[in-house]
Amino acid sequence: MNGTIIETKNLTKIYNGKIKAVSDLNLEVKEGEIYGLAGPNGAGKTTTINMLITRISPTGGEAIVGGYDIVKNSLDVRRLIGVVPQDFTADEDLTGRENMMMVSQFYDVPRQKAQENSNTLFKLVDLEEAADRLVRTYSGGMRKRLELILGLVHEPRILFLDEPTLGLDVQTRTQMWNYVKEIQTRLNVTIILTSHYLEEIDELADRVSIIDHGKVLITGSPEELKGSLNGDIVTVTLTDQKSAELMKTMQGIVEVNEVGPNTLRIKVASADESLPKIINFISQHSLSITKLTVQKPTLDEVFLEYTGKTIREAEGGDEARKLAMNMRRARQ
Amino acid sequence: MSGLWPLTVRELKKWVRNPTFFFTGLIQPIFWIALFGSAFDITKFFSGPEGGLAASYILDGAPNYITYIVGGVLTTMGLFTAMFAGTQIILDRSLGPMGRFLSSPIRRSSIVFSKIISSVIRILPQAVILVVAAYLIPNGLKFPHGFTVIDALIMTTAIILIAFIFSSIFSVIATRMTNMQSIFGIVNLVNLPLMFVSYAMFSRQMMANWLGDVAQYNPVSWSAEAIRTVIINGNLTSSQWVQEGRWLGALAALAAGLLLMTYYLVEKEIRD
Numbered sequence: 001m002n003g004t005i006i007e008t009k010n011l012t013k014i015y016n017g018k019i020k021a022v023s024d025l026n027l028e029v030k031e032g033e034i035y036g037l038a039g040p041n042g043a044g045k046t047t048t049i050n051m052l053i054t055r056i057s058p059t060g061g062e063a064i065v066g067g068y069d070i071v072k073n074s075l076d077v078r079r080l081i082g083v084v085p086q087d088f089t090a091d092e093d094l095t096g097r098e099n100m101m102m103v104s105q106f107y108d109v110p111r112q113k114a115q116e117n118s119n120t121l122f123k124l125v126d127l128e129e130a131a132d133r134l135v136r137t138y139s140g141g142m143r144k145r146l147e148l149i150l151g152l153v154h155e156p157r158i159l160f161l162d163e164p165t166l167g168l169d170v171q172t173r174t175q176m177w178n179y180v181k182e183i184q185t186r187l188n189v190t191i192i193l194t195s196h197y198l199e200e201i202d203e204l205a206d207r208v209s210i211i212d213h214g215k216v217l218i219t220g221s222p223e224e225l226k227g228s229l230n231g232d233i234v235t236v237t238l239t240d241q242k243s244a245e246l247m248k249t250m251q252g253i254v255e256v257n258e259v260g261p262n263t264l265r266i267k268v269a270s271a272d273e274s275l276p277k278i279i280n281f282i283s284q285h286s287l288s289i290t291k292l293t294v295q296k297p298t299l300d301e302v303f304l305e306y307t308g309k310t311i312r313e314a315e316g317g318d319e320a321r322k323l324a325m326n327m328r329r330a331r332q
Numbered sequence: 333m334s335g336l337w338p339l340t341v342r343e344l345k346k347w348v349r350n351p352t353f354f355f356t357g358l359i360q361p362i363f364w365i366a367l368f369g370s371a372f373d374i375t376k377f378f379s380g381p382e383g384g385l386a387a388s389y390i391l392d393g394a395p396n397y398i399t400y401i402v403g404g405v406l407t408t409m410g411l412f413t414a415m416f417a418g419t420q421i422i423l424d425r426s427l428g429p430m431g432r433f434l435s436s437p438i439r440r441s442s443i444v445f446s447k448i449i450s451s452v453i454r455i456l457p458q459a460v461i462l463v464v465a466a467y468l469i470p471n472g473l474k475f476p477h478g479f480t481v482i483d484a485l486i487m488t489t490a491i492i493l494i495a496f497i498f499s500s501i502f503s504v505i506a507t508r509m510t511n512m513q514s515i516f517g518i519v520n521l522v523n524l525p526l527m528f529v530s531y532a533m534f535s536r537q538m539m540a541n542w543l544g545d546v547a548q549y550n551p552v553s554w555s556a557e558a559i560r561t562v563i564i565n566g567n568l569t570s571s572q573w574v575q576e577g578r579w580l581g582a583l584a585a586l587a588a589g590l591l592l593m594t595y596y597l598v599e600k601e602i603r604d
Contacts, residue, residue: 034576053435055434055435078436078437081435085428085432087428087431089430089432090428090429091346091430093345093346094342094345101338102338102339102342103436104343105334105338106438142504150432
């Protein structure tokens with residue numbers, strides 16, 4: 001559980017000599033964990049993944065995946081990783097099972113073994129009934145599940161999931177999350193996950209790196225990152241101004257602002273610990289309140305804090321879009 | 333090359349499962365032989381014993397025009413089918429399967445060789461249907477000196493080699509291209525010159541001198557002539573065998589060279 005399975009040192013990718021997609025990126029992924037990569041469009045997530053899965057070669061730095069160098073031993077790397085790319089890769093003219101058996105042959109999985117795996121994997125993602133139907137009859141969610149199977153046929157040690165729930169509805173997304181958790185625990189694989197949806201990273205990842213402009217800005221568990229924002233927000237609305245003034249004098253709060261008539265926005269280190277104190281203070285001083293809400297920071301706020309995405313949008317949404325388009329073109 | 337077998341099986345499954353693709357491919361040879369055989373038949377203007385001699389002269393001794401062009405039509409059909417091997421590569425890239433292939437440990441070349449091999453396999457039933465159709469139509473294909481297993485082998489070899497030659501050229505082009513229009517453009521640009529600057533439809537005697545000179549370097553001519561010679565002559569003389577060996581040898585050398593080139597270029601890079 002504790003060994004390092006992926007390590008990058010100053011990993012760099014410059015497209016066409018000028019577009020710097022990934023720049024001196026350092027990552028360390030531990031065996032058995034789900035590791036999230038979050039970042040805005042054009043941050044370098046997919047480029048990083050593509051280098052680690054040896055689809056493209058880096059222009060600088062190095063990376064070791066499962067003990068193998070991604071440039072010198074790319075074939076060994078490919079043998080021990082499974083990939084679920086952003087786009088669908090299954091052949092529409094074949095059935096789900098035929099796709100699965102074909103990909104098994106790519107990895108020299110013996111036929112008998114592949115058939116056993118096929119039963120297990122189709123059951124794992126609830127796709128047994130559709131296994132022998134042509135993929136062209138599948139819905140988007142079914143195709144995504146088939147992609148999970150195709151990434152797992154050879155029992156990889158590491159699974160790369162690039163935006164696994166992009167374009168899926170909310171129900172299917174939650175379902176996918178369950179499959180991913182199931183895969184991690186039952187098949188004992190390390191999972192690298194990229195996502196636009198921060199609640200997805202929050203839900204699934206043991207640790208996460210926030211990436212922007214091709215660099216890692218911060219790494220930690222979702223809890224640590226949220227904690228790094230220094231506190232939760234408790235909003236209290238009291239019945240009169242006098243009570244509000246009294247409330248402001250309470251000890252042990254980080255910051256307090258009046259944000260509306262008799263309404264205080266109280267920043268505390270931890271709502272779990274501070275809430276009982278606030279309630280005690282209210283009852284001790286016989287204050288009466290009309291409303292009390294607690295807001296814990298989400299990863300979205302962490303993301304905004306570190307990427308300054310709102311700032312970037314304000315100063316140049318066009319520029320960001322152009323950069324993303326250039327990168328997509330350079331990748332082709 | 334752990335990918336070659338499963339990928340070739342995949343191509344063949346896709347072919348058999350797509351009825352339009354499958355049946356049009358099988359019907360097409362009948363159209364070709366019937367239409368080309370009637371449309372380009374110049375010997376209909378000749379009559380009488382002298383006309384017969386003239387016809388025999390310009391048809392290299394063939395009893396009728398259909399017998400003459402079977403070798404050419406077989407070759408052209410091989411050429412056309414092979415040129416489309418590349419389009420499958422572009423489709424795999426735009427529809428997604430290429431991503432799966434490239435992230436797996438199979439050799440890059442097995443992706444392309446599976447297209448080449450499957451297009452060669454697709455041509456064979458077409459070739460059989462074409463020969464049978466040519467034989468059955470009125471005033472059709474005649475084997476003046478019989479038809480042996482060796483003749484059949486020589487014909488098959490020539491068709492397979494021509495298919496290897498052109499499917500490898502067009503597959504390599506496709507691995508370097510991202511859009512379908514460009515490859516169709518190239519196919520359209522070269523297919524008619526390849527077909528008509530050759531002895532596929534017309535003999536050298538019927539051509540302008542310069543055209544006849546250029547046509548002898550076209551592999552389409554080599555294949556057409558190799559097939560035609562065994563059909564028209566049956567038992568070959570030793571000098572005819574030497575000539576036959578030259579044509580097939582040149583085709584084999586070219587095919588081997590191109591397949592080797594394909595291997596090296598494709599192992600180096602397939603555009604993502």
